[in-house]
Amino acid sequence: MIWNARNALGMTEFIPAGDIDENTEYITTGSSELNRILGGGFQTGKLTEVYGPFKSGKTNLAHTIAVTIQLPKSKGGLGSAVAYIDTENTFSKEKIKHIAKRFGLVPKKVLSQIYHARIYSSDHQSQMIQKAETLCKTRNMRLIVVDSLMALLRAEYVGIGMLARRQSFLNNMIHALSRILETYNCAILLTNQVSTKMMGMFSGNDAIGGNSDKIFHQSLLNRSPWLPFQSYVQDKGVLFEQFAEA
Numbered sequence: 001m002i003w004n005a006r007n008a009l010g011m012t013e014f015i016p017a018g019d020i021d022e023n024t025e026y027i028t029t030g031s032s033e034l035n036r037i038l039g040g041g042f043q044t045g046k047l048t049e050v051y052g053p054f055k056s057g058k059t060n061l062a063h064t065i066a067v068t069i070q071l072p073k074s075k076g077g078l079g080s081a082v083a084y085i086d087t088e089n090t091f092s093k094e095k096i097k098h099i100a101k102r103f104g105l106v107p108k109k110v111l112s113q114i115y116h117a118r119i120y121s122s123d124h125q126s127q128m129i130q131k132a133e134t135l136c137k138t139r140n141m142r143l144i145v146v147d148s149l150m151a152l153l154r155a156e157y158v159g160i161g162m163l164a165r166r167q168s169f170l171n172n173m174i175h176a177l178s179r180i181l182e183t184y185n186c187a188i189l190l191t192n193q194v195s196t197k198m199m200g201m202f203s204g205n206d207a208i209g210g211n212s213d214k215i216f217h218q219s220l221l222n223r224s225p226w227l228p229f230q231s232y233v234q235d236k237g238v239l240f241e242q243f244a245e246a
């Protein structure tokens with residue numbers, strides 16, 4: 001039955017790579033330079049992780065995209081709603097209103113299109129990620145923001161002994177998000193704080209929980225067309241990575 005069902009859905013044929021329908025849509029960040037670094041803006045069908053130190057502007061960027069996605073297509077948005085999964089209680093209506101005015105949108109209407117959930121535990125986070133799927137079906141929702149991805153997991157899974165369980169939980173969340181973005185061609189924005197890895201004189205900043213996701217990552221900084229921006233991006237202290245589901 002399963003094999004026949006796959007047949008009926010056309011899942012059992014190899015197709016030439018040229019015929020793959022990527023169907024990517026772009027959402028403006030409000031900054032032409034950042035759009036360029038991201039290859040045209042935030043992309044649908046991709047998980048985009050923004051990571052940087054505390055106070056580097058990750059939440060601000062998440063607020064901005066939550067507004068710009070509501071712009072009409074002619075102005076760089078998708079005219080759609082947003083699910084905002086807020087694990088750090090840093091969502092601000094005031095900030096949204098300011099950003100809405102900047103883009104010439106009516107603040108009250110913009111707020112009515114952002115479906116916000118304050119999250120209290122990692123299990124709750126996982127539940128609300130699944131719940132976000134219903135918004136895709138019923139509310140024309142095309143963007144899920146998770147700000148931040150790891151904050152609660154860090155607090156709940158402490159120490160090296162918990163690492164395997166933490167990464168497995170993280171993988172489950174990432175796969176749930178991947179399924180949603182593939183089904184509904186959504187954009188997904190994850191924020192993540194960096195921590196310093198203490199390795200003597202080679203200490204450096206790394207995204208928390210980054211190891212398991214690294215498989216999917218394609219660092220923008222390693223792509224040659226953007227190399228001149230490496231120092232610009234590093235000065236700002238924010239790194240961007242876009243990765244498609246493998």
Ligand SMILES: Nc1ncnc2c1ncn2[C@@H]1O[C@H](COP(=O)(O)OP(=O)(O)O)[C@@H](O)[C@H]1O
Pocket residue numbers: 052053054055056057058059060061090
């Ligand atoms: N593009 C920006 N222009 C001006 N101020 C900004 C900008 N981005 C962030 N800020 C300010 O920097 C501070 C930290 O930003 P926030 O987005 O909360 O950082 P993070 O989420 O990375 O900790 C806030 O007070 C915010 O208003």
Ligand SMILES: [Mg+2]
Pocket residue numbers: 058059060088090147
């Ligand atoms: Mg923040």
